[in-house]
Amino acid sequence: MSSNPIRIAIVGAGPGGLTLARLLHVAGIKTSLFERESSATERPQGGTLDLHAESGQLALARAGLTDGFLRIARYEDQGSRLYASDGRLLLADDDMTGDRPEVDRTALRDLLLQSLPPDAIAWGSSLREVAPREDGRYDLVFDDTREGPFDLVVGADGAWSRVRPLVSRYQPQYSGLTFIEFGIDDVDTQHPALSELVGRGKMGAESIGRSLMVLRNGNAHLRGYAIFRVPVEWAERRFDVTSPSAMRHALLGEFAGWADALLDLIRASNDQFALRPIHALPVGHHWTNRAGITLLGDAAHLMSPFGGEGVNAAMLDAVELAAHLVGSKDWREAVRAYEAGMFVRVAQPAGEAAEAAATELSHISQELTLAHHQAYMQMRAAASDSATR
Numbered sequence: 001m002s003s004n005p006i007r008i009a010i011v012g013a014g015p016g017g018l019t020l021a022r023l024l025h026v027a028g029i030k031t032s033l034f035e036r037e038s039s040a041t042e043r044p045q046g047g048t049l050d051l052h053a054e055s056g057q058l059a060l061a062r063a064g065l066t067d068g069f070l071r072i073a074r075y076e077d078q079g080s081r082l083y084a085s086d087g088r089l090l091l092a093d094d095d096m097t098g099d100r101p102e103v104d105r106t107a108l109r110d111l112l113l114q115s116l117p118p119d120a121i122a123w124g125s126s127l128r129e130v131a132p133r134e135d136g137r138y139d140l141v142f143d144d145t146r147e148g149p150f151d152l153v154v155g156a157d158g159a160w161s162r163v164r165p166l167v168s169r170y171q172p173q174y175s176g177l178t179f180i181e182f183g184i185d186d187v188d189t190q191h192p193a194l195s196e197l198v199g200r201g202k203m204g205a206e207s208i209g210r211s212l213m214v215l216r217n218g219n220a221h222l223r224g225y226a227i228f229r230v231p232v233e234w235a236e237r238r239f240d241v242t243s244p245s246a247m248r249h250a251l252l253g254e255f256a257g258w259a260d261a262l263l264d265l266i267r268a269s270n271d272q273f274a275l276r277p278i279h280a281l282p283v284g285h286h287w288t289n290r291a292g293i294t295l296l297g298d299a300a301h302l303m304s305p306f307g308g309e310g311v312n313a314a315m316l317d318a319v320e321l322a323a324h325l326v327g328s329k330d331w332r333e334a335v336r337a338y339e340a341g342m343f344v345r346v347a348q349p350a351g352e353a354a355e356a357a358a359t360e361l362s363h364i365s366q367e368l369t370l371a372h373h374q375a376y377m378q379m380r381a382a383a384s385d386s387a388t389r
């Protein structure tokens with residue numbers, strides 16, 4: 001970057017924003033990072049993510065955090081199982097030699113947070129709007145303060161980005177699928193049969209219109225999703241998350257007729273439930289470059305979680321934006337180059353995620369899941385062949 005430093009603001013300390021802040025910090029470029037949450041411990045960050053070698057893991061390597069990553073990566077949790085709703089096991093992949101280890105979101109966030117100076121993040125800063133100034137720069141308007149001016153504002157503020165409206169008029173659209181999240185604690189000791197059912201990794205059980213997906217997290221915790229193809233307001237009308245016993249009762253009713261062994265997952269759930277309607281931006285979402293504003297991660301290309309690409313794509317965005325900024329004498333051109341590459345790169349995973357969201361819970365979803373898994377096994381076998389050659 002030119003010797004005349006520019007002022008960069010990053011909005012959002014999710015995996016994308018934190019990775020960008022870290023990469024620029026390593027390159028000696030200072031940023032101001034604003035996060036809505038009041039502190040690093042305001043809330044647990046959610047479930048488990050698999051980090052891919054060519055994106056999430058690459059980002060951590062560029063950030064100099066591979067050792068820390070290896071301490072939190074769970075290579076032993078890469079298994080996959082698929083059941084029919086009557087409990088028949090359709091697929092069991094217990095091979096742990098793949099290169100998509102799981103990592104708990106909170107552990108990933110802590111790793112990135114600890115890699116930044118303690119005062120790097122302005123916590124409790126909920127962006128209301130980005131205000132363009134007459135000099136071509138931008139101020140950030142928060143509930144009680146105004147910060148700026150900034151030459152470049154990076155919106156890493158997720159699905160409902162407040163930066164996005166400056167470059168795009170699109171809003172995420174409901175995908176037709178709603179996830180109802182539940183958790184099971186201390187599964188190996190308290191529920192050994194469920195531990196065995198799920199195995200080391202993730203399990204799914206599908207039928208038309210509804211499915212169960214359960215993922216093993218660290219610390220013997222399972223995070224489950226009951227997934228429904230329903231109108232967006234259906235779950236709010238049907239379920240009361242403040243009443244755990246009513247939640248369990250209603251969910252068991254929705255899965256009536258399923259094998260008891262699968263329903264035991266719902267019976268064993270703890271008292272934390274959440275409704276998560278799944279939204280996505282249009283496949284191929286892009287915008288005309290506007291000097292001083294850009295987006296990364298979900299703010300730029302929110303997709304349904306079925307492809308398992310969201311966090312990986314966000315971290316790769318950070319790698320590419322940082323590389324362009326560090327390597328260029330003209331930061332405006334660097335941002336243009338990042339955007340042009342990113343629009344092309346994410347089109348395929350976004351298309352695949354949209355395809356999965358459209359076919360999930362349909363009459364062909366089981367068949368597609370099996371075919372998808374077979375393709376993944378072939379890819380893995382080919383990669384291991386070429387590694388041993």
Ligand SMILES: Cc1cc2nc3c(=O)[nH]c(=O)nc-3n(C[C@H](O)[C@H](O)[C@H](O)COP(=O)(O)OP(=O)(O)OC[C@H]3O[C@@H](n4cnc5c(N)ncnc54)[C@H](O)[C@@H]3O)c2cc1C
Pocket residue numbers: 011012013014015016017034035036037048049050125126127128156157158159160161162179276296297298299305308309310311312314
């Ligand atoms: C149920 C579910 C399961 C998923 N599973 C997977 C998976 O297995 N694998 C995978 O790769 N992806 C998965 N995803 C997608 C993944 O969570 C996202 O793609 C990823 O978190 C995107 O990272 P990000 O940094 O762009 O945004 P986020 O993680 O959303 O981070 C945005 C940050 O910005 C902050 N913020 C928001 N608004 C403001 C504001 N106005 N002012 C200041 N700060 C703000 C937020 O508090 C947050 O810290 C899943 C998503 C869902 C919903």
